[in-house]
Amino acid sequence: MNNKELIATMAGKMKAPKAVVAVLLETTVLTCTELLVEDKTIGFQSFGTFEVRKKEERLSVHPSTQIRTLIPPKLVVNFKQSNILKDKLKDMPHHE
Amino acid sequence: MNKEKISSQEIIDLVASKASVSKRAAEEFLKVMIATVEEGLLAGEVVKIKSFGTFKLQWNESRKSVNVQTGEEILIAGYYKVVFIPDSVLKDQVNEPFAHLEPVELDSVPQKNEIIEEAEESDPLRIFTEQATEIKNLLSEIQAISANSIPTTPVYHQPAETIHEVQPPETIQNVQPAETKQEAQPSEIKQKEKIIQDVQPAETIPEAQTSEIKQKDETKPEIVENDQTPEEKQQDENLKIIDDKKPNEPVILQEPLEKNIEKEVEIKPIPSDKNESQLISDLPVTPYLENVNRTKRSKVWIWIVLVLFLVSGLGTGIYLFYNPTNEFSTKYSLNKINENKSITEILNTVSGWFSPKPKPKPTPVAVKVVIPIDRNEYDSISQHQPVDSTQLLFDNPRVYNDFIASERIKAGSRLTIISKRYYGSKDFWVYIYEANKERISNPDHIAIGTLIRIPKLDPRLIDRSNPRCLEKAKQLHDIYVK
Numbered sequence: 183m184n185n186k187e188l189i190a191t192m193a194g195k196m197k198a199p200k201a202v203v204a205v206l207l208e209t210t211v212l213t214c215t216e217l218l219v220e221d222k223t224i225g226f227q228s229f230g231t232f233e234v235r236k237k238e239e240r241l242s243v244h245p246s247t248q249i250r251t252l253i254p255p256k257l258v259v260n261f262k263q264s265n266i267l268k269d270k271l272k273d274m275p276h277h278e
Numbered sequence: 279m280n281k282e283k284i285s286s287q288e289i290i291d292l293v294a295s296k297a298s299v300s301k302r303a304a305e306e307f308l309k310v311m312i313a314t315v316e317e318g319l320l321a322g323e324v325v326k327i328k329s330f331g332t333f334k335l336q337w338n339e340s341r342k343s344v345n346v347q348t349g350e351e352i353l354i355a356g357y358y359k360v361v362f363i364p365d366s367v368l369k370d371q372v373n374e375p376f377a378h379l380e381p382v383e384l385d386s387v388p389q390k391n392e393i394i395e396e397a398e399e400s401d402p403l404r405i406f407t408e409q410a411t412e413i414k415n416l417l418s419e420i421q422a423i424s425a426n427s428i429p430t431t432p433v434y435h436q437p438a439e440t441i442h443e444v445q446p447p448e449t450i451q452n453v454q455p456a457e458t459k460q461e462a463q464p465s466e467i468k469q470k471e472k473i474i475q476d477v478q479p480a481e482t483i484p485e486a487q488t489s490e491i492k493q494k495d496e497t498k499p500e501i502v503e504n505d506q507t508p509e510e511k512q513q514d515e516n517l518k519i520i521d522d523k524k525p526n527e528p529v530i531l532q533e534p535l536e537k538n539i540e541k542e543v544e545i546k547p548i549p550s551d552k553n554e555s556q557l558i559s560d561l562p563v564t565p566y567l568e569n570v571n572r573t574k575r576s577k578v579w580i581w582i583v584l585v586l587f588l589v590s591g592l593g594t595g596i597y598l599f600y601n602p603t604n605e606f607s608t609k610y611s612l613n614k615i616n617e618n619k620s621i622t623e624i625l626n627t628v629s630g631w632f633s634p635k636p637k638p639k640p641t642p643v644a645v646k647v648v649i650p651i652d653r654n655e656y657d658s659i660s661q662h663q664p665v666d667s668t669q670l671l672f673d674n675p676r677v678y679n680d681f682i683a684s685e686r687i688k689a690g691s692r693l694t695i696i697s698k699r700y701y702g703s704k705d706f707w708v709y710i711y712e713a714n715k716e717r718i719s720n721p722d723h724i725a726i727g728t729l730i731r732i733p734k735l736d737p738r739l740i741d742r743s744n745p746r747c748l749e750k751a752k753q754l755h756d757i758y759v760k
Contacts, residue, residue, distance in 0.1 A: 183318040185328040191318075195310050206307045209297040211330040213289060219371050223283045229312045230360065233281065234372055241384075254379030257372050259331070261362030267316065271358040274320065276337055 218259055230263040319360060331364040378694040378704060408597070409590050416589055420582055671739055672750045678713035680734035687728040693721060700732050701740045706747075708754035709735055721758055 183191070189207060193200045214232065217224055223233040239255045263271075286308060294304035315333055318325040324334040340356035370377065685696055693711055694704035701709075711721045713733035718724050741747045 183323045183325045185326055188314060188318070188325060188327065191314050192307075192310050195314065196306065203307070206293065206297055206299070206304070207311065207327070210289070210293050210308065210311065211327060213292045213296060214330065215368055215371055217284055217289075217292075218368070219374070221281060223281045224289065225283055225285055226289075226308075226312055227286045229316065230362075231283075232362070248385070250384040252382040252384055254376060254381065256376050256379075259362070259364040259368060259372055261331075261333075261360070263360040267360060268357075270316070270320065271335070271360070274322075274335075274358050276356055276358075 228264055228266040230261055230267060232259060232261050235260045329365050329367040331362050331368055333360055333362055336361045374695065375690050378692050409593055412593055413586050413590060416586060424578065671736060676709065676712060678733040681731040682734045683732040685730050685732060687724050687726055687730065689726055701735065703742045705751040706740045708751055708758060709733060711758060
């Protein structure tokens, strides 16, 4: 499901025009991004939490050339699913 | 981890105020959004939100584990897990504080050595002069030692040569019978001669012959003064030790060898003094003594030459494998860079014949920034090379009077990030710094609230695809960041 499909589905559920939904979605995303940049944790009830985690710098060794490279620290967004969502997923059968 | 947690309610409030919709509408929207994403995930789909990220399910296989309390083995069933992969937009924004950092290769040392080696090869004259000074120093050192240890003999040095040259037949005649008398000595002497001849093949034949004669002469005092032999023998042994060591020389370090020579030099005056007194009192054959001195002297000189040879060899070895001083190596690497540069210059000039000439840079006089271009990187080699317009652009002090924008420094702002935004590469931050030099005292610590201006730059100067532009920016970077 890509962004367009998501908007379409949501518009159908909300009985609102797609353009409005698109604007709202964009605003939400922007708000979330801003908050994350400010190093805040965002928790969505029954869905999960988004937080920024710092990955420390590390030394990596290229397996074949043995060149050691110092990887600088970085900040990444981490998502942790809530227990409610986890329980919902538990019932899902594994099909592959 | 003292992070402020934002709940859904706060998000709803923020979205409502931003999108200027009612809170109820925003709440409904958020609920629907989460529900839709959940639905999509439960349907086994991948849900993508533009410029935010992708949600998808990940199957975690069932695995065995142990109950920590009871020690029982338990099976954790396989389950699905929601994973979120942030979009590159979100990723970059979140990682902005560390965006200027780049992975650093740590094992670039061998490469550096290679460059130094090549650089040294490219400038052999320098090495030779370096070696020459070294040899000079050593020579003076050895001369000082010999001057200190043989204070009594120098009077004889000069006459010895002349006398020896005047009466060689006499000495030979005198030696011949003596040699036959003493049968033990000649073999030793011959050995010595052989070795000397082997080592010094470059010597001309007449010289070698005289040395032979000298060697033979040496036996004379020994024979005449029988009571003095132990000392002489000791000396001979000493010499022999050195002689024996000769074939192994390349392996021996210069230290022990020098010591040996010092020893030799120090030992010498004792027997020679005795020789002198005894010979003068007993016999009227002073030339022999002088010959002895001469032979020893010549031997010493042979050794000195040998040692110098060895030292110079060692010196080159050390130079090639270890860089003696940092300054030296950096100079060479700079030379190297310049050579590369000159090649590219030639190429550029050649290509310049076929392509329309870029218009010369306007020469305004508004803001003049004095740029510390280190002149020694453009040494005589590159100065003779034709300089193309880009090189001129690099060499000219840049003048900033057109500005495309201005930026206020916030917490977390960095010149590199600003540079990346305006010029496409963070390497060109140096030009922003140059244009704002009077406002920025230290490029690493800019006061928050400082208004900096972004200069309009010649596009040829900030061409990311041109390695020379990056090179130039790197050079400037090295100048400003010490």
